[in-house]
Amino acid sequence: MMNKTNEYQDTLILAAYLFAYPDDAWWAGLPECRQALGALENRQNKQAMVDLLDYIEAMGHKAYEELYVRTFEFSSNTNLYLTMHDRTDFGKQAREMLEFKTLFLANGFDLDKELPDFLPALLELTANIPEGQAGKVLAMARPKIELLRQRFLEARLAHTFLLDVVLTEADELKEATA
Template identity: 50%
Template sequence: METNRIQKPLLLTSYLFEYPSKEWWEGVPDHAAAAEEIERPQSREVFEEFFGYVKESDPQAFEDAYVRAFDFSQNTNLYLTTHNRTDFGKQSEEMLRYKQLFLDAGYDLDRELPDYLPALLELAAAVPEQEAQHILSEVRPKLELLRDRLIEAKLPYAFLLDVVLTEAAGLEGRTAS
């Protein structure tokens, strides 16, 4: 299978957007070490700074902030079809489109909804670059909206979406040629 050069940044971003469970905290050192291997210097720096922030954080305070940011906020939750939710028919169509992205790549979700950001990032990391570019272009408007809302909320996770959007733009340049 063709390798996916943005696999590591996508997987690290997915990891950092996951709930900070006990197992998550145990994985921080290994994931922080993997961040040092990121090719793009700007992306590597974002991960190194974010992991530095994580390591300096009190686990309970970090978890509380995570819950406030993603579980209790409609504006910044990680389910992409809930943003700008005024038309439930449109939301259902989007959900089906996201589900189709997984099915087209040969995956099916049994524990998560297909619009869950970490799952979409993992999917894009698991497929060849051409398919990753398609997936990321499908979700780009939602990623940009979430990024803007994270900036408004002054949450450091916005920088992680900058990495995804930058890596996706770089991928578009490579697959277009």
């Protein structure tokens, strides 16, 4: 049984997984993902992720992969790179990217395959650091996550509920470290 201390870690790892690219290994890992969701104590977060997983599985491999690519890779409004949604100032975007890179390095992690503003990577980082640090990382990223949530809402994406889960965890981490 998970204890509450690890709940944020498990929740954020599962959220990162559900935001990952749906390749064959990802699909093969869904039963394990579903099992891990069953162990979460926060019923609202658990239900949101189970509902998303049901939606994804009902779509099937090909349809979900097409939706994923169209939504998260080809759309400038709904991609998972947090500094890409306010591209009016490229100097600002570069500074924000550096801030995200610094977050990873300051917490003993480096990314060699992904940009540091990639939401699943950021969620994995927060799941692998102590609660206080995780709260600070999510607080720093919160405005970007909220903007992305608004874009998801406008696009009527089921993944909006997954961002709600992330924001709920950010709130709980903020309360726990206040």
